[in-house]
Amino acid sequence: MNGTDKSSLDDFVQRYSGIYEHSPWVAREAAAEAAECRSVECIAEIMADCVDNASSERQLALIRAHPDLAGKAQIAGELTADSSEEQARAGLDRCSAEEYKRFQDLNDRYLQKFGFPFVMAVRDSSRAEILAAFEMRLGNDPRLEFETALTEIHKIARLRLRAMRAKELRQ
Numbered sequence: 603m604n605g606t607d608k609s610s611l612d613d614f615v616q617r618y619s620g621i622y623e624h625s626p627w628v629a630r631e632a633a634a635e636a637a638e639c640r641s642v643e644c645i646a647e648i649m650a651d652c653v654d655n656a657s658s659e660r661q662l663a664l665i666r667a668h669p670d671l672a673g674k675a676q677i678a679g680e681l682t683a684d685s686s687e688e689q690a691r692a693g694l695d696r697c698s699a700e701e702y703k704r705f706q707d708l709n710d711r712y713l714q715k716f717g718f719p720f721v722m723a724v725r726d727s728s729r730a731e732i733l734a735a736f737e738m739r740l741g742n743d744p745r746l747e748f749e750t751a752l753t754e755i756h757k758i759a760r761l762r763l764r765a766m767r768a769k770e771l772r773q
């Protein structure tokens with residue numbers, strides 16, 4: 603048996619299907635190569651390559667699979683466990699009514715301008731830092747913002763992989 607038999611590929615897909623938000627295809631495409639990895643960084647790189655080599659339609663769908671920050675899904679408790687934890691670590695589950703309003707206004711303006719939601723790896727950022735980045739990125743041109751969203755999505759994936767590994771090491 604080697605590391606790429608069917609059951610280890612299935613294990614890989616099951617384990618890493620949530621690393622890219624609502625996009626298990628990334629784990630499926632990365633599985634054959636990444637199942638051989640010994641480190642989180644190796645897995646992160648192979649998964650990122652799959653996204654970077656995907657069609658722009660698929661990349662757009664991946665960006666659109668992300669929920670708004672401090673948006674309706676968060677308020678309704680409908681986020682994935684990872685997204686919920688990331689938003690909570692940034693304090694986005696404790697916004698004042700005024701801050702929620704500000705996020706809603708920014709989320710609406712951003713979607714209107716770019717056609718996809720604002721994505722930022724917020725895990726280690728404060729509300730003030732996120733709001734400042736939001737305002738700044740609203741001024742970007744669409745092509746740059748598309749690339750920035752994908753870069754942030756790769757950061758989110760890397761942080762999710764590291765958090766997963768850290769949790770396993772504690773068990």
Ligand code: GUN
Nearest residue numbers: 668685688720721722724
């Ligand atoms: N940054 C970290 N997680 C998320 C998420 O779920 N949505 C968005 N928009 N940004 C994030």
